[in-house]
Amino acid sequence: MTSDTSNTADTPAAPTFDDILAAAERLQGQAHRTPVVHSRSLDAAAGMGVWLKCEQFQRAGAFKFRGAYNRIASLPAEQRARGIIAFSSGNHAQAVALTAQIFGIPAVICMPTDAPEVKVRATAGYGAEIVRYDRMTEDREALARQLADERGLTLVPPYNDPAIVAGQGTAARELLEEVPDLDVIAAPCGGGGLLSGTAIAAHAMRPSIAVVGVETEAANHAWLSLRHGEREKIDPPDTLADGIRTAQLGTLTWPIIQHDVDDVVLVSEDEVKEAMRFLLLRLKLVVEPTGAVAAAAALSGKLRRFGQRAGIILSGGNVEPEVLASVLNQAGG
């Protein structure tokens, strides 16, 4: 890995808790207030109290709708009407496409030619125009910016944006409204949008709470960054948790995480699969691999040093049937 030395002068200011409250008002009636699940068998397995914020039941199947909707709803109406563009092969794509459908505006989503067809279909199902690109030979950012310029579209970034971070923070706010006396709150960390929003919301509402990011061992850039005190970049990680196959934190999310997150913990691929099995078979909850990483931290005992009551953000449920089947076919559980 290498440490990042790029100029961050363009980075906007971090959102505040007031921005999260404003996001919550915008999301009212649009985003679901997802349920918080508590289970005696999960408590017993984790050796602590665990409360699950179920963002797999969010619209478009993941927390990403919160940030995308907040970002797009914050645009001046005239700018928004010209349309939006995003590059993503995952949950951000579906969140942006759904938001565009709600506003009745054009959406262009740039997806790699080798993106899973099921995700392409889901995104197109919300009415978005899909532009395919070759991951090996084309620069997706350059492509998106060119299309944005040509058509007057606004780019909706996946995490490195204050309105995105503020939107993602509304999930932790709802969780702490429902279960105020948590000792620790844990969320998966890819680009850091969810984790930084969680940290801002949680520390504003409960200053004593520990905020913990969770990565898989292969996707450990935030864990490295916290330990080295600078924003580390890793090679594209090979992990089942496709939602956190990110090389580094953003220029906006890194300083928030550095100052406001208590620690990042790592879980193994097997711990993620075991957590998925437990959630499926014991709690009857479908989560995608990324959605299970924070639960895996709880189930493997890695959150107990932070206290006795953990809030866990199950970040999404959009999983390929083949991945679910392979998790179910494994021994154990």
Next chain:
Amino acid sequence: MTSDTSNTADTPAAPTFDDILAAAERLQGQAHRTPVVHSRSLDAAAGMGVWLKCEQFQRAGAFKFRGAYNRIASLPAEQRARGIIAFSSGNHAQAVALTAQIFGIPAVICMPTDAPEVKVRATAGYGAEIVRYDRMTEDREALARQLADERGLTLVPPYNDPAIVAGQGTAARELLEEVPDLDVIAAPCGGGGLLSGTAIAAHAMRPSIAVVGVETEAANHAWLSLRHGEREKIDPPDTLADGIRTAQLGTLTWPIIQHDVDDVVLVSEDEVKEAMRFLLLRLKLVVEPTGAVAAAAALSGKLRRFGQRAGIILSGGNVEPEVLASVLNQAGG
């Protein structure tokens, strides 16, 4: 099949809606008030409004806890303290075992030697004593009655009991409290405990509602019974929906269903699997095959003739990992 001519003089009176309200009071603080899920994509796929009562999130993973707890809580304290016995290899076993654990009383569950080990372990995990019997050579009822006599245990039947039926009716009552203006409510039908309780609750709260039972094509005894006007018995049915592998309705549940249920509809095995896939991949809900049969009726358009707004009881979520994986591995969906 043959029609049943057994003497029903011993059959107790059907429960009333007041009995269901009394059951709801007993269940307060013990049973979960399970969530009702509504989804635009489900509405679009079904061509009507659909509301799902999620009993897979009930304690012990199925609606069965409602009836078992109500039955056992209704016993005189002295009789209850001597212990209870049941024969079941499925959700009733776990419900009875959990209730016994809650009351701190002995429980004996008679299970066939070829019952799935995962269900045996789950039942034993609640502290019940498991007595195995050979399905081919032993009479489980005679075995259970002998053990009951020897040890002073009370037999908790799976469906043919007014307190069981009243307990099961509390699920429909909660659903109609939350979504009062349904045109139709549908529930799976095996021995008829859930369906008859549903009918009593639903018609008391909303006389105009259509109450519909759902069976798989192979397990069509209630469908036959309604058409022939007498309680039909079929050979043990071969269906993926193991919770409704029942040969006939009970002497208590049959007259309730004959007088109070508007129709029984049949779904194919493939329709059940498609419904399970839809619930898993689109709604992120794990249901067992029996839990999906009423949803399969909605998704295959078989409830549209009853109106525009359907309430569906997803009856449980206790499914073998191999069964879930095989459903996921099928083409389509």
